[in-house]
Amino acid sequence: MYTVNDIMNTQFKKGVLELCVLVLLDRKDCYGYEMVEEISRNIFISEGTIYPLLKRLKTESLVISYLKESQDGPPRKYYQITELGKEKKEKLVAEWNEFAMGVNNLLYNINNADMEGNGDE
Template sequence: MNIQFKKGVLELCVLVLTAKKDRYGYELVEQISQKFEIAEGTIYPLLRRLAAEGLFSTYLFESDEGPPRKYYKITDEGKKVKNELVSEWSKFAKGVQEMIEEGSDE
């Protein structure tokens, strides 16, 4: 998939994933790279930016299995941004879908 296109959507993806439950960085990388190919290292700067913008808070959690993990927890502000992005995306996707269907009719 187009890199530029993916980059814009990445923010939406991490917000949606963390809205469900708190996630650690590696988990987010795994979840996203299962669906499409990304340069995994660039997720971390993105997470840092969103945390700096106040969309995430972070905490360290010692797991019984494996090494300790830095968790990202979505804030109220983050949820607000997530909802905006989701509705923007839905509108966009619906528009594209309609165009595809209209196009294939001809």
């Protein structure tokens, strides 16, 4: 079921799954189980993680949900991203990019101390 090795550092994921879910939902409506499968293609995720997350997103009005019958099992609860959710997504994407760049700078020893000549305190 899970295609990515599960030894991946759990801590790395903190905060990123919210981003991943919002990105997926910005493409199309999805139900929880489906998102676990999608995300699992790239990073390991447990089923027990997605449902509390979706609940939180709904509480924060970043998504809404509706039920839909299924032939393969019980009814599916589809989630749809809201305008607020889209804004949040954009923000998270920007933060992620900045963050990932910062980490890579540190890993590759790119010292940008000189690049910020303006004392911005």
